[in-house]
Structure formats: structure tokens, C-alpha cells
Amino acid sequence: MKGELLDGDRTSRSGVLAQVQSEIASANTDDEDEDDDDDDEEDDDDDDEEEEENVEEQTPGLSKKRVRASLSDLSSLEDVEGMSVRQLKEILARNFVNYSGCCEKWELVEKVNRLYKENEENQKSYGERLQLQDEEDDSLCRICMDAVIDCVLLECGHMVTCTKCGKRMSECPICRQYVVRAVHVFKS
Template sequence: MSTNTPEELPNCEQCSQQYNLFRRRKQCQLCGQTFCSKCTSKSIPSTKKRACPICLLIINDRTTHEQLGSIRIKHLRAYLIYSKIITSNRLLESCFEKQDLINLIQSRKQQTPDETYVFVQRPNEDIPAPTPTIEIPNNVQPQPESVPEPLPSPPPSMPIPSSSKIASTRKTLADLSSLESIQELTVGQLKDVLNQNFVSYKGCVEKHELIAKLQLLYRDKQQQSESNTSISNGQSDENLCKICMDESIDCVFLDCGHLCTCIRCGKQLSECPLCRSYIVRVVRVFKS
């Protein structure tokens, strides 16, 4: 979890004011990030926890989906991790886009519908506020305090998918039925499938570049399946991985340049089984 430390940020990230004697650093107890004392002057009465304006916006039941979308990803992740809403790293790793983090927060609100948050203003801890003295003339009667009208209840919101549905959107190479189905994947799903198969997408800026890499991987997988079928029919097994003898040889070792294993077995080796040289990097190769 990356939180801003006093050494990293000399100014408050919320109000951009420099920290000084009257604006001291205070840590939000919902996300663990550091802001000035004026920006963290509100707290939740039920827990007495100090909260920053960003977390107050997140936990507010009246916050819309568009307002959550305007919050930076690092703030959403910090709130989910520090507040221990996410207890499994695997669930957090399944969130590739900001939309997934927002869905987790919204589903958490639906699981606890009875919890309501009322915010109170903390007194300024740095400067004592003077007590005002007001003189009332004898001929003026004090007016009764007006009671504020209750705010209207927010309109019912659309149902938000639960966290289990978020994990179900994860795709694998086996889920792809054709080259056309690759076009329907999101950017996060494209990167996830490439990561699962140890294919680097460094340098890819546009979505069509990721699609081209995944289509190349898909074709290579189809060729491997056909090759394995021919091998099972009695043909030579010289192109099979020399470790597992199940997958085709599809990776090269750097710096020795030997090709003798599949990508999954190669990732588990520290030295080349042929020349015993140290493996600096394992690169997947595609057969033309």
C-alpha cells in the first residue's frame, strides 16, 4: 500500500497548502494517507476515527457512481486496503480497472445497509477558538433556534454487482473461442491474459496493439494443439518440452539462447538444463 509520507509531499495533497505550525500533518484513519489538520478536521462519531475529505466522499451513501469515478485509483486502493475491506490479495489482483474498485466499494455499502455515517466537525487542535460574547438588549426577546428540515432521502440506485461477479469477468486463453472474441475483451482483460501466458506487452500503447499480440498468441496456441495431436498419433516428439513432455517448446533462454522447454517449465528453472549457464531471462517465441 503506497501512502504519502511527509518526506514525499511537503504540501497537503488535498488543499495544496504547505505544512506548518498551524497546518500539521494528520493521518486519515480510513485510508492511512497524510493530509493537513484542517483537511482532516471531521470524524465519524460512531468510531471517533479521523477521516479525510476523500474517504468521507467514499463512505457517504449519497455519493453517486460518477463521483466515485472522479477519485484517483491510488485513493480507492488505499481505502480498500487500509480499511481491511479487501482481506485477500487475490481479490485485489483481479481488479484491473477503476470500475472494478468502485464496484467493490458499492457492494460493501450494500452488505451493510444499516450503517449510517454522521460527520461532526473536530475543534481545531492547533489554535484555540475564542469564545464569542454577544450582548443582547433588554427589549429584545431571544428567538428560538430553528430546527433544520430533514434532507430528502436519496433515490434508489441501480443494483451493483457483487465482488464474486467481478472475479468471474477474468478471462483465460482457454475461454477464447475465436479471433473475433478477442475484440470483445477490455484492456484490463487483454493484459491479464497476456500476463497469464508470460507475454510482455511493454511498449503497447493502443488497444489494437494488445489485440494483435493476443491474436498472435492464440494462433500459436492453436498450432501447438495441432502439433500435440500429431505427436499423439505416433509422430516425432522432438518439439516437445524436455521437462514435462506435454507442451511444445516455445521459449528461449537468455543469454545462452537454448530452446528446450515450454514457457511454464522455463520460468521455474534457474539454469539452462543443456549448458548449466545462469538464466537471465526467459522469452516466449512464436513460430511462423
């Protein structure tokens, strides 16, 4: 039993000794690494500067995201000529225009020019249609939105319905006053 304890003490002592030796060894290598790091840092600084210059030369403005080209970016037909093939294809693809079979840049430019002109015409005609629609909407029955307003609701005097809808109204849709009678009106 005494022998076992002595052996146990020896094993624990040798374990502690091994641990201390490994700590010393690692401390020595850390010191060497630190010395090497100092030399490396000077070299790394030079390398980093060269790498940064190379990156800037290869991809200027790398941190900026590439802005996608769209038809709304164009202010005139002359802007189309200055665009790259990639931008032209992107505009055509975004507007569902097939550009397969286009081998030359001028073909893409033609398609984008045609698309730009059509878009301008559509915007103009859309604006005109909105104005006409607003005028038409002012004269449409607010209930059915089909017939023209041609009825006055008595007691309140509102003109918001056609005769057909006015006769079915029990109260005015504007002021909720009881409708006594719906009278047909002739506009001149």
C-alpha cells in the first residue's frame, strides 16, 4: 500500500512536471512567434499597401454596389449611345424585350431606342387618359358607376345618382337624410 502511494505521488509529480515543461516550451515558442510577428508586421504592412493598390486598380469603387440600369434612368435618346452592352441588355430584359439574335451593339441600341420612344408615348397617352377619365368619373353615378348622373334627391338636393339608382335609395349616400323623392334632371 505504501508502494502504491509512492507510485501515485511519483505519477502526480511527473504529471505536474510535464505540464510545467509544456508551459515553458509554449512560452518560448510564443516569444519566438512575437519576435517573428514584429518582422512579419513590417513586411505585411508593405504587402497590404500593395494589395490595396492592386484591388483599387482592378475594381475601383469596390465598396459601392453596382447600380442596375433601367429605362427610367434615361433622360434622352442620346443617353442610350453611351451605355455598355451589359446595361442595354439589362434594360431590355427588365422590360421583357427579347434581344436574342442581336450580335452587335447597334442592334441593342436600336431596340432600347424603340423601347424608350414607346415608353414616352405610353406615358403621354396615359396622362391624357387620366384627365379624360377624371372628367368622366365626375359625371358617373356614384352607386352603379355606369350611368350618367341625372337625378336629384329631394329634401337634401344632392345629385350623385342616376334615376334608376335614385329611385331605389331610401337615404342619401352623402348626408344620410331620408329621400322623399328622386326627380329626373335634364342637363343643358
